[in-house]
Amino acid sequence: MCDATIAAKLENYTLQHPQEVLLVHAHIEDEPDQVVIFRGFSSSLMRPTAFDPETPVLPTSAVISQIDRLQGPYQPQSPQYLERAIPIADFISRF
Numbered sequence: 001m002c003d004a005t006i007a008a009k010l011e012n013y014t015l016q017h018p019q020e021v022l023l024v025h026a027h028i029e030d031e032p033d034q035v036v037i038f039r040g041f042s043s044s045l046m047r048p049t050a051f052d053p054e055t056p057v058l059p060t061s062a063v064i065s066q067i068d069r070l071q072g073p074y075q076p077q078s079p080q081y082l083e084r085a086i087p088i089a090d091f092i093s094r095f
Helices: 004-016 087-092
Strands: 019-030 031-038 039-044 063-071 081-087
Touching: 004 019, 004 031, 004 039, 031 063, 063 087, 081 087
Parallel strands: none
Antiparallel strands: 019 031, 019 063, 031 039, 063 081
């Protein structure tokens, strides 16, 4: 499960590392999703994202499987990976 603190930690990480983008692989309502987090803001690549930036993109029911670190800004046609397939527990333990 993705509690509010995990989502907040991921957003805070990108505020502290503004040159990085996190690509979060998750399941939301039993459907796969990919969420990009950059400079404290989240956006889904597969589902509609609310206009209000305060609305969480990763609900508490989300199950995060892994995170990729990319060089920012995100270029979908040629992403520059810094690190791939980091388990969420390993990523969170870094900070």
